[in-house]
Amino acid sequence: MISKLFNCSVVDVVSGKIKTNTTIIVNDGKISYVGEESGAPRAPYDLEYDCTSSFLMPGFFDLHTHISYDGTLKSHSIEVAATEDPGYRAIKAYNEAKKHLDTGFTTIRDCGSLMFEDISVRNAVNANVIPGPNIYATGKPLSITGGHGDRRTNAMSSVPSIGLISNGADEMRYNTRYLIRQGVDWIKIFGSGGVSSEGDKPDQTQYTIDELRASVSEAHAAGRKVAVHAHGKEAIANAVQAGVDTIEHGTMIAENPDLLMNMKEGNIGLIPNLCTPNFIVKRGSEVMTESAIAKATVVIDLRVQTVKLAKEAGIKIALGTDSGLAVRHDESAYEFLYLKKAGLSDLEAIQAGTISAAQILGKEAETGSLEIGKVADMVLVSKNPFEGVECLTDHKNIKGVFRRGVLQNSCLDREGSFVKFQ
Ligand SMILES: [Zn+2]
Known part of the structure; x- marks a missing residue:
C-alpha cells in the first residue's frame, strides 16, 4: 500500500x-x-x-510502562494477583497498551508484568490480531527474595509476584536464560528497593555486582539489553560496573556525581520517570499506600536534580513513566512536561520521547x-x-x-x- x-x-x-x-x-x-x-x-x-x-x-516512545496494571492501587495489589488468571490479565493489559497507541505512543518498553502479559500482547500486536503499539517486553523483572519485586507476606507467600525471584549469580544466570526462552526483548532487574513496595527503602541495594554481571553477560550474549531499577548510589554503581544498558529512576545519583561520568563512558541511558512520584503525591491513597506516598514526596526533588546533572554530563535521557502505577496509560505525555520542568528544552524533551529513546533501544536506524x-x-x-x-x-x-x-x-x-x- x-x-x-x-x-x-x-x-x-x-x-x-x-x-x-x-x-x-x-x-x-x-x-x-x-x-x-x-x-x-x-x-x-x-x-x-x-x-x-x-x-x-x-511516534512517541514510553520506555517504562507496566501494562499489567491500570493505574489504580487495586490493580497492583497482592489480593488481585491472587485471584486473576493470566488470560484475563492479558486481555486487560491489551486494553491498557492500546491507550498508549491512541495518545501517540507508538512504541513502549514494558518494564515488568505479573504473568508475562506484555509478551502475550506484543505477540498479538505483531501478528496483527489486535492493533497496539510496538512493545519491547521484559516479562518479569529479576528480584531478590523480599525485594522490590516480592511484596508477599507469610500469609500470601503462594501468590505470584511481579519479580522473578533470583538470588546469587547462578540463579541470575539461570533465570536470565529462562526469560530469554520465554521471549523477552530486554531483561529488567530490580537493583534496589523502591517507592511503591512496602518494607524496603529506595536506597537499599538489592543486588551485588557479581549477581548483576551474571545476568548481563547472559543477556548480552543472547543479544538482549538490560534495564536496572536503581535509586540509591550503591545500587546505581553496581549496575554501572556490571555493564547494564539503562538505569531506571537514578534518584540519588547526585550523591556520587562520578557515576554520571561512568554512565557516559559505558553509554548507559537514563530513564528518570519524573511524573510517577508527582502523580502519587497528587492522587494519594487512590493509587498508593501511605508509606509509598511518603517515599514519593522525598524523591520528587532528587529526580529533578538527577535530570539536571545528567543533562550537563551529556547522558542520553529517555522518556519513561512507570504508567500503570500512578500514571494512567493515556497520560504518558505528561513526562514531556515534567522533563521540561526539570530543565530540558522543548526540543530535548521531544528527543527524549523519540530519537533518544530509539537510540537507547539500539533501533535508531529504523525508527525515532x-x-x-x-x-x-x-x-x-x-x-x-x-x-x-x-x-x-x-x-x-x-x-x-x-x-x-x-x-x-x-x-x-x-x-x-x-x-x-x-
Ligand atoms: Zn517500573
Missing part, C-alpha cells in the same frame, strides 16, 4: 526545525520519500492525507524520526510542539496516529480528529 501525506509541517526531531509544505510518501509501512511535493514520485496512491495546519511528528527508510510510525498534532510540549498532554491536539503507515481507527472518532479521504 502506498500513501501520501501532503502539506505537512514535519517536525524534525534531530535538527529541531519544522519543514513546512512537505510531502511524505509511505510505501508498505516505511517512509520512502520526504521532500517537496514537486519531487514526489507520481505513483497512483492508495490513500492521500491533507495535513494542512498540522504538525507531523515521529521521520526519515527515508524508517518505519512510518507518526503522530499528527494540531500545535507546534517546539513552542511548548504541554500541547501533547491534551488529547484534542492529537489528530491522528499512524502505526506502520496505517491511520489508527480510534483517532477517527475523536472530536476535531483528522479525517482521511481517498
Whole structure:
C-alpha cells in the first residue's frame, strides 16, 4: 500500500526545525520519500492525507510502562494477583497498551508484568490480531527474595509476584536464560528497593555486582539489553560496573556525581520517570499506600536534580513513566512536561520521547524520526510542539496516529480528529 501525506509541517526531531509544505510518501509501512511535493514520485496512491495546519511528528516512545496494571492501587495489589488468571490479565493489559497507541505512543518498553502479559500482547500486536503499539517486553523483572519485586507476606507467600525471584549469580544466570526462552526483548532487574513496595527503602541495594554481571553477560550474549531499577548510589554503581544498558529512576545519583561520568563512558541511558512520584503525591491513597506516598514526596526533588546533572554530563535521557502505577496509560505525555520542568528544552524533551529513546533501544536506524527508510510510525498534532510540549498532554491536539503507515481507527472518532479521504 502506498500513501501520501501532503502539506505537512514535519517536525524534525534531530535538527529541531519544522519543514513546512512537505510531502511524505509511505510505501508498505516505511517512509520512502520526504521532500517537496514537486519531487514526489507520481505513483497512483492508495490513500492521500491533507495535513494542512498540522504538525507531523515521529511516534512517541514510553520506555517504562507496566501494562499489567491500570493505574489504580487495586490493580497492583497482592489480593488481585491472587485471584486473576493470566488470560484475563492479558486481555486487560491489551486494553491498557492500546491507550498508549491512541495518545501517540507508538512504541513502549514494558518494564515488568505479573504473568508475562506484555509478551502475550506484543505477540498479538505483531501478528496483527489486535492493533497496539510496538512493545519491547521484559516479562518479569529479576528480584531478590523480599525485594522490590516480592511484596508477599507469610500469609500470601503462594501468590505470584511481579519479580522473578533470583538470588546469587547462578540463579541470575539461570533465570536470565529462562526469560530469554520465554521471549523477552530486554531483561529488567530490580537493583534496589523502591517507592511503591512496602518494607524496603529506595536506597537499599538489592543486588551485588557479581549477581548483576551474571545476568548481563547472559543477556548480552543472547543479544538482549538490560534495564536496572536503581535509586540509591550503591545500587546505581553496581549496575554501572556490571555493564547494564539503562538505569531506571537514578534518584540519588547526585550523591556520587562520578557515576554520571561512568554512565557516559559505558553509554548507559537514563530513564528518570519524573511524573510517577508527582502523580502519587497528587492522587494519594487512590493509587498508593501511605508509606509509598511518603517515599514519593522525598524523591520528587532528587529526580529533578538527577535530570539536571545528567543533562550537563551529556547522558542520553529517555522518556519513561512507570504508567500503570500512578500514571494512567493515556497520560504518558505528561513526562514531556515534567522533563521540561526539570530543565530540558522543548526540543530535548521531544528527543527524549523519540530519537533518544530509539537510540537507547539500539533501533535508531529504523525508527525515532521521520526519515527515508524508517518505519512510518507518526503522530499528527494540531500545535507546534517546539513552542511548548504541554500541547501533547491534551488529547484534542492529537489528530491522528499512524502505526506502520496505517491511520489508527480510534483517532477517527475523536472530536476535531483528522479525517482521511481517498
Ligand atoms: Zn517500573
